Amino acid sequence: MGKSFVMLSVFFCFMVVAYSASNRSTSTVKTLAVSQCAACHSADGNSQNSLWPNIAGLNQVYLLKQLKDFKNSVRVNKDMERITKSLSLKDLTALSYFFSQQKIRSFVKPTKLFAKNDNIDLSLGEDIYTGKRIKYGIPACASCHGDKGQGGLDRKRGYIYPRLTNQHKSYSIKQLKLFRALLRSNDSPAMMRNIALMMDDEDIESVMAYVATFDSEEVKK
Ligand code: HEC
Ligand code: HEC
Numbered sequence: 001m002g003k004s005f006v007m008l009s010v011f012f013c014f015m016v017v018a019y020s021a022s023n024r025s026t027s028t029v030k031t032l033a034v035s036q037c038a039a040c041h042s043a044d045g046n047s048q049n050s051l052w053p054n055i056a057g058l059n060q061v062y063l064l065k066q067l068k069d070f071k072n073s074v075r076v077n078k079d080m081e082r083i084t085k086s087l088s089l090k091d092l093t094a095l096s097y098f099f100s101q102q103k104i105r106s107f108v109k110p111t112k113l114f115a116k117n118d119n120i121d122l123s124l125g126e127d128i129y130t131g132k133r134i135k136y137g138i139p140a141c142a143s144c145h146g147d148k149g150q151g152g153l154d155r156k157r158g159y160i161y162p163r164l165t166n167q168h169k170s171y172s173i174k175q176l177k178l179f180r181a182l183l184r185s186n187d188s189p190a191m192m193r194n195i196a197l198m199m200d201d202e203d204i205e206s207v208m209a210y211v212a213t214f215d216s217e218e219v220k221k
Helices: 002-041 060-071 077-083 089-100 112-116 122-130 169-180 191-196 201-211
Strands: 153-154 159-160
Touching: 002 077, 002 089, 060 089, 089 153, 122 201, 159 169, 169 191, 169 201
Parallel strands: none
Antiparallel strands: 153 159
């Protein structure tokens, strides 16, 4: 009786300590997210301005890789380099976990985007995305980024394919053009650079317009 009471007390003390520790670290990473990231990406990673990518609910391994790449100047961006260099690897790991757990809030319904894309050839975009332009050297985006743009992981080879659905279209177009100009080169072994080099502006704009028709409800966590 005495022994089990002691055991129980020890158990409860442990629970209280464990709970307050996890609670403290969650509030610290939240404070960091608000003070360091919210101005551009918003506190929950759902950026409403297409200048800044949505980072809510992206794969944690992908997020951490990008943050490390910025910190090590492997991926170049003035703002992101300054911010990541001022934070520790521990902070970046906590932040990548925090943002990977945030729910996606979609601001634009896919149908609206569809209507906006009148002068864009969506069937060309679909052909590119699904691999019908392989004879021009453009492999199916779907084979890595998933048939709904949900992204994925190749555990065997250790590659991470980011989610494309619910990303701002103009941000994604900018990234493809950066890959093509070899100004973004953190896609070892040049996976995206090789693909982007095979695409002209019309290809890039059409494929991203096609991706913008994907339903973000389907990739929501
Ligand atoms: C001053 C604005 C600004 C702030 C503050 C900022 N970012 Fe960024 N972030 C950007 C911009 C701009 C890009 C896109 C860079 C590019 O075009 O390649 C970006 C890109 C990213 C990416 C890459 C997304 C992707 O899909 O590849 C991640 C991850 C990211 N930021 C996380 C963070 C985190 C975490 C913080 C806080 C520690 C933060 N950012 C603070 C402006 C900002
Ligand atoms: C062989 C696999 C593969 C194929 C095929 C592929 N991608 Fe990628 N893509 C990647 C990887 C890996 C990354 C992330 C690189 C990194 O670590 O930063 C990426 C990144 C991107 C990004 C930047 C995402 C962000 O959040 O910054 C865009 C946009 C993109 N791909 C679009 C496409 C399109 C459009 C196609 C088809 C024309 C395509 N990809 C085909 C592997 C692939």
